[in-house]
Amino acid sequence: MKRNLPQPVDSAFIKKANKVTVLQAIRESDSISRPTIAHKTGLSLPTVTRIVKSLINEDGLVVNTGVENARRGRPPDRLKFNGENNYVIGVDLGYTHIYGVLSNLNAKIISELRIPTQIRSDKMVVLKRVAEVVKYLIRQADVNRSRIFGVGVAVGGLIDKERNILKRNDDFNWDDVEISRILESWADLPVHFDNVTRVMALGELWYGIGRQYKNFICVNAGHGIGAGFIIDGRPFYGSIGMAGQIGCMMADPRSTLRCACGNYGCLAAIASGYGIAQAARQRLDAGDESSLRAQCEGDMGGITAEMVAHAANEGDQVARDVFFQAALNIGVSIASLIDIFGPQAVVIGGGLTLAGEMLFQPIRDAVNQRSLKQMAANVQILPATFGMKSAVMGALALILNDLLHLDIPIPGKRQSQEFPADTEAAKEPADISLAM
Ligand SMILES: [Zn+2]
Structure with missing residues (x-):
């Protein structure tokens, strides 16, 4: 099945999507009753009951935790996401x-x-x-x-x-x-x-800032540079899955630094881990004086971004220039992404974030200067929630995303939503949301 062709809206699809909706409602609260899930999701109580039954018995992803305080009648069971034994x-x-x-x-x-x-x-x-x-x-x-x-x-x-x-x-x-x-x-x-990088974005969506934001961009600044986009609570893949290669966005058309893709002046060529190393090498080749020269003991190929960050921290001017220029370039590219996507947050992870404010301050400055001010005012620039574990x-x-079919394509609203009247899916709202 081709991912991006229009998908027929069938009852199996609706069932999967409703299951995800119910599981998310359970996951988002510490414990919740079936009627509350029905209220929260807009699904009927019998549908919720059926889905919960399969989540408990077949998937083992939900457990009963006891009874809810109710004024009269039999109190409904409370349900909880079963993260412990899975x-x-x-x-x-x-x-x-x-x-x-x-x-x-x-x-x-x-x-x-x-x-x-x-x-x-x-x-x-x-x-x-x-x-x-x-x-x-x-x-x-x-x-x-x-x-x-x-x-x-x-x-x-x-x-x-x-x-x-x-x-x-x-x-x-x-x-x-x-x-x-x-x-x-x-x-x-x-x-x-x-x-x-898309995987990092998924991690943020599930366990990190995704609980607050449905539209955000992850930028991975490490050995290379990439971006992962979460749009309306779902990862963005592009036509066949290759979206997010911001490392090959043109950053400096006059640069003589070569990217791994073969082009010159890509963002990664001047601002990624290997980009910073080769930018520093170029400065030393040009005869600039730097403590890096002694540090690498003549082996210029041995210079790493980590060494550059360390020398910059020690006050080495060449290292400071190179690192600042890299951070600024990343910031300028992020500013463009903000103008294009209008995210609520940009989360930055990867090895370069170990440099702390030396990386983040120029990025924030570039975003404030280069993004449309109305958009910059509404975006948070944050370190990745899980640091190097992102x-x-x-x-x-x-x-989890696969288990719950979270990346199944959502049929467009303009497509036909007609179902045979006697199917259960027909009674459930077609205007489903996979937002988490
Ligand atoms: Zn490139």
Whole structure:
């Protein structure tokens, strides 16, 4: 099925969507009764009762917690999201490290492991390492394996959602990798993967700022730079899943710094982790004096963004210039995104955020100066809720998102919404919302 073709509105779709709506209502409160869910969602009480029954008996995602105080009649049972005894595994497959966690659905981490990626190895060797991490996490956690819903993997690069492959990762130098198929054959669990920054955005949606904001942008500023968009409470994929490559937005047409994509002057080429390193190298090549020269002991290739940030903190002028220029460029690009999307918040994560205000202050200044002031006044610039754990938290959310079919396409309102009169779906409101 092609994701972006208009979807027929069928009763199975409505049922799935209503199930999500009910589960979200339960998840959003500490405990809730069936009548309150019906009131909150606009669904009929019999429909709510039927859905709750399957959430309790078949999915094991909801539990009864006791009775509600009611003035008369039999008090209705209270229901609660069952995050405790259900588990997911999240893996951040990064350029330098593979970081995995096994957690329950309340995001309580049960076991975790971080190992070097060894990215220069063959891709099958790298993926085997991911599978080993998954196996280790399961062994360590000692939980009921049948309650582990699956493995979510966050990875950089262009994702083709239609073919379910990693189409291209410039940093890894990988093409057309069937990550799910390969890992499933080794891990013996369902595996879902997506672009790391969109995954971070999903993590924020499920466990972070998503409880306050339905429209926000995640910016991942690490080895590379990317963006993930949450629009009206749902992740945005673009036509086949490749949206969000802000690292290749043109930032400086005169720049001689090369991007991993092959172009010159892309945002990532001058402002990502590797961009900052190569910008610093260029300044040293030009003869500028900097403590970085002594630090790298003549091996200019050994300069990292971390070294630049550290030297900048120590007062090194070249390092300060390079880092400031990078932060400013990220800020200018974010300002454009704000003007285009009108988000409530921009959440920034990734390794560069370890530099703290040295990164955030120029970004805030650029947004205030470059975004339309009416939009800048309404947007929060925030650090990622889970810091360096953002990608892995998002990978957990990736499984939940799939489990609950949160990314099923929503039929447009203009499409026909007619149902046979005798189906249950016909009695339920078609104007469903997957907002969380
Ligand atoms: Zn590029």
